[in-house]
Amino acid sequence: MRLSRAASWFLLAFGVWSWFIWVSFVRNLWKNGSGLAFDAAGDPTAYFWVHFLLAVTSFLLGTAVGVIGLRGVRALRRAPR
Template sequence: MVITRRWAAFLTAVGVWTWVIWPRFGLAIYKDDRSFDDGTPTAFLWVHALLIGASLIIGTVVGVLGIRAWRAAARKA
């Protein structure tokens, strides 16, 4: 499968975007009043932590694929 440099750049940008957005969202969730009940983490926090973690893993994989595709396209050119 051949990925163009344009698609490789897009995949890399998605990976970077993921790491810019999700940690900030995680901080907002952590500071939310619904995240803790008398110092104990609530289901609200755990569900969002799981979603954020999964998104960061997926974003990392997509970003790495984008970088690898960019390098492969550069070698081919």
């Protein structure tokens, strides 16, 4: 299956965007001082683990989508016009 140029670039951009957003989210989660992510003893709470797993899943899906987009862009560049 061949992807169009627009679809390839969209998937690549989505992968990059996903990493940008979720890295920022995990950084903010790690520095959370409101008591939601860490209890008084400094141990991670259920809130932390749920959101951390959500971020890891999004990293993996964003990577997969970005790789598909990258492969589409590279295939378009190699294809004769």
